[in-house]
Amino acid sequence: MKITCNIIADLMPLYSEKECSEETKLVVEEHIASCSNCQKKLNVMEEDLRAGVGATSEGDIQTIKKITEKIKKDRFSAFLRGSLLLSILGAVICIVAYNIIGVSVAPDGTLVEAFALIPIAWLFVFISIGLGGTLAVRRLLNRN
Numbered sequence: 001m002k003i004t005c006n007i008i009a010d011l012m013p014l015y016s017e018k019e020c021s022e023e024t025k026l027v028v029e030e031h032i033a034s035c036s037n038c039q040k041k042l043n044v045m046e047e048d049l050r051a052g053v054g055a056t057s058e059g060d061i062q063t064i065k066k067i068t069e070k071i072k073k074d075r076f077s078a079f080l081r082g083s084l085l086l087s088i089l090g091a092v093i094c095i096v097a098y099n100i101i102g103v104s105v106a107p108d109g110t111l112v113e114a115f116a117l118i119p120i121a122w123l124f125v126f127i128s129i130g131l132g133g134t135l136a137v138r139r140l141l142n143r144n
């Protein structure tokens with residue numbers, strides 16, 4: 001049986017994706033060595049294959065990376081905002097509680113006050129300032 005260009009053309013996709021048998025591979029290579037027409041066709045097909053695979057997977061990876069990055073950023077921002085809200089709330093609760101408890105003098109003359117609430121309130125204030133600053137910086141960086 002004579003191997004025609006049409007037979008080679010049919011085998012080319014299998015050959016270029018290396019999904020053919022050794023025998024088919026030899027037949028295709030033998031024909032291509034002596035047929036510049038099929039040689040060109042194979043070159044074009046292999047280039048398309050490479051370009052196609054490269055473009056889609058590379059593009060997909062980039063898109064997935066961007067989406068993942070955005071979700072991560074959003075999640076972190078949400079976490080920062082939530083923490084900021086909680087620390088402001090913490091500071092307010094400490095100050096309010098301190099004022100409600102107030103200062104009294106015990107019968108034995110010692111001063112009774114919820115003194116521990118003051119540093120805790122300051123701690124919350126500093127955490128709030130830190131979180132607020134971080135959020136502001138992130139917003140500035142995202143804008144650029």
Ligand SMILES: [Zn+2]
Nearest residue numbers: 005035037038
């Ligand atoms: Zn040919």
